[in-house]
Amino acid sequence: MGSNGTGSSERLQRGNTFSGRAWLRWLPAVAAPAVIAAGVLAGSIPASAGDPLPARTPAQVLELLASHQVHSFSGTIEQSSDLGLPELPAAGKTAGPSPAGGAASVIELLTGDHAARVYVDGKDNARVQVVDQLAERDVVHHGNDVWFYSSKDNSAAHLTLPAHTREHARPDAPQDKPGMPTPGDLANRLLAKVDPTTAVSVGPDVAVAGRPAYNLILEPRTDATLVGKVAIAVDGHNGLPLSVQVTARGADKPAFRSGFTSLSLEAPDASLFTFTPPPGSTVKELQVPENSHLPASFHEPGLAITPEELMAQMAAKGRLSVTGKSWDAVVGLPAQASPGSPAESLLRDPLLSQAAVAVPGGHLLSTALLNVLITDDGRVFAGLVPPERLQAAAAAAQ
Amino acid sequence: MPSSVPADTPHAAARTRSGATPRRSRFSLLGSELKVLFGRRRTWALLLALAAIPVLIAVAVRLSSGVAPGRGPAFLDRITQNGLFVAFTAMLVSVPLFMPLAVGVVAGDTIAGEANLGTLRYLLVAPAGRVRLLLVKYAGALAFCVVAPLTVGLAGAAIGAALFPVGPVTLLSGGVVQPPEAFVRILMIAAYLAVSLAGLSVIGLFLSTLTVVPVGAMAATVVAAVVSEVLDQLPQLEWLHPWLFSHYWLGFADMLRQPVLWDSFGSNALLQAGYVAVFGALAYGRFLSKDILS
Numbered sequence: 001m002g003s004n005g006t007g008s009s010e011r012l013q014r015g016n017t018f019s020g021r022a023w024l025r026w027l028p029a030v031a032a033p034a035v036i037a038a039g040v041l042a043g044s045i046p047a048s049a050g051d052p053l054p055a056r057t058p059a060q061v062l063e064l065l066a067s068h069q070v071h072s073f074s075g076t077i078e079q080s081s082d083l084g085l086p087e088l089p090a091a092g093k094t095a096g097p098s099p100a101g102g103a104a105s106v107i108e109l110l111t112g113d114h115a116a117r118v119y120v121d122g123k124d125n126a127r128v129q130v131v132d133q134l135a136e137r138d139v140v141h142h143g144n145d146v147w148f149y150s151s152k153d154n155s156a157a158h159l160t161l162p163a164h165t166r167e168h169a170r171p172d173a174p175q176d177k178p179g180m181p182t183p184g185d186l187a188n189r190l191l192a193k194v195d196p197t198t199a200v201s202v203g204p205d206v207a208v209a210g211r212p213a214y215n216l217i218l219e220p221r222t223d224a225t226l227v228g229k230v231a232i233a234v235d236g237h238n239g240l241p242l243s244v245q246v247t248a249r250g251a252d253k254p255a256f257r258s259g260f261t262s263l264s265l266e267a268p269d270a271s272l273f274t275f276t277p278p279p280g281s282t283v284k285e286l287q288v289p290e291n292s293h294l295p296a297s298f299h300e301p302g303l304a305i306t307p308e309e310l311m312a313q314m315a316a317k318g319r320l321s322v323t324g325k326s327w328d329a330v331v332g333l334p335a336q337a338s339p340g341s342p343a344e345s346l347l348r349d350p351l352l353s354q355a356a357v358a359v360p361g362g363h364l365l366s367t368a369l370l371n372v373l374i375t376d377d378g379r380v381f382a383g384l385v386p387p388e389r390l391q392a393a394a395a396a397a398q
Numbered sequence: 399m400p401s402s403v404p405a406d407t408p409h410a411a412a413r414t415r416s417g418a419t420p421r422r423s424r425f426s427l428l429g430s431e432l433k434v435l436f437g438r439r440r441t442w443a444l445l446l447a448l449a450a451i452p453v454l455i456a457v458a459v460r461l462s463s464g465v466a467p468g469r470g471p472a473f474l475d476r477i478t479q480n481g482l483f484v485a486f487t488a489m490l491v492s493v494p495l496f497m498p499l500a501v502g503v504v505a506g507d508t509i510a511g512e513a514n515l516g517t518l519r520y521l522l523v524a525p526a527g528r529v530r531l532l533l534v535k536y537a538g539a540l541a542f543c544v545v546a547p548l549t550v551g552l553a554g555a556a557i558g559a560a561l562f563p564v565g566p567v568t569l570l571s572g573g574v575v576q577p578p579e580a581f582v583r584i585l586m587i588a589a590y591l592a593v594s595l596a597g598l599s600v601i602g603l604f605l606s607t608l609t610v611v612p613v614g615a616m617a618a619t620v621v622a623a624v625v626s627e628v629l630d631q632l633p634q635l636e637w638l639h640p641w642l643f644s645h646y647w648l649g650f651a652d653m654l655r656q657p658v659l660w661d662s663f664g665s666n667a668l669l670q671a672g673y674v675a676v677f678g679a680l681a682y683g684r685f686l687s688k689d690i691l692s
Contacts, residue, residue, distance in 0.1 A: 036676065123436075136571055149571075149572035154568065245524070275572060279568065279574070
């Protein structure tokens, strides 16, 4: 470092200014957090949309939802659920995803917090990327091919869809078929059907992923269910459902929330929908089950079938017993001797068996929204109801 | 340096950063700072220690019988198929402790080291100005934040290529990229980590202005990193997590997705910028108002 003559006088001068206005030096240290706090506050206030959405009745919002024509989009979906399950280490973020398959991976997806990137282009191209820490799970649907990939163990699975399944999976089926009721008719019919059990209303507009949206609110009219409120945000301009929130009875925060955090309506890049298993990966060929448990109409968009009809159809298949109606329904599964029975696989899973508590007559898996009772003789009862109702249903079915 | 003398009025340096005239001297100050920093044996020892991580990993995997898929840290099981994964594994392994350790040593030493050696007042006697000295010191620490992840990544790629076959790299999304593109991804991760460490190094800079004992500032900086990482693991403190400077450190894997997920890079940059603003201002307040006796 070179030095020169002005140095010492500078120091003296500076010394004086320092002692006089030392507090000024700390001004930025106060200002910086204040500015950041102000910025955070400003960012957390939902940006008010330029034009408020025109007021609509629940039927009109349902019609908008049913008639939406958005078939190409990409976006990020974030899901968080606070179901009241114990915080298990295996469910933690650092544990990463569990290997593909099994009840645990489904439960793991439904509980906890997840983010996924979704790409959809028409009815034949879709890709979902579940973004885990240091890992990723992908589902790629292209034409008749469905690929599953998990980066955790570099494993892939392939499924060839039979042609008829695709027909049912068409998201825009109602518009294609002549003679089908218009979305408006459907909306009114559905509303009339659910009215005895559910109060449907439109809440104040919300903003989801920066888009103004109608907030369709479904409230069960019965006290016998754990569900307090279901809120569905419907894009105010194109009718795309943007988020779903389920709030437990008596809770003020949603127990389950899933919705877009960003959304683009442009068609995604076509290369996203091609998938070849990477070198070194293990590939498993999956078979489509001969008789799908789900009734055919399950694949239709939500308006074509009500939960009651679905329950009735599933009960008609003889595998399920359903007691109660709509919100307080209890679904029962008979005991099965085969090793792959649902009760056994539920209890054998380490994560679930830890979470289950012993109750008179069996084990109970209790969450804020859903209770599952596994009886000692291998039957399974589930419902959006308090545990007592499950036990009563189990006792009644004996 | 002498060329800048006419421009250096007593307040010039403290008053403004944007003045055109002191620029040359600032750059020469920065140049000499970088020369001192990277001419130090300690800096080289730190970088060598970081470069040893991928070498150890590669040699261990080479000598062992292979890693079962899904075992060990992410990417470890891919190394035998593709040497470039040594770079990813090494960067992953070094993020939680080794890099904060190295950055803590460099950032904690910035001001306190000079004070400890008794050279700080000579630096200030020269017409440098305290603000400029602070900026130059921080720039030096940032330069180390850039070099440290690069060292790990490049050493990893080199040792991986030497011991294992190199081929197309499988990304987290299941897609495959050719080695040149994979090399770009390594550089992107290094950039991500450099940004990630900016917050920690500004904390080190601030702590360094508090003391004349460099070891104290270094240790405190490393402790800050560890505390932040521990807090990030506690589910009870979930509301705090997005505010911890280490929160996005492991998010660099988003550079390995197809398409690249830039969200975490953006959030991370914003978070680190916030830390730079807050602790930079604190360091400014402390450094400009303290009496420099050594």
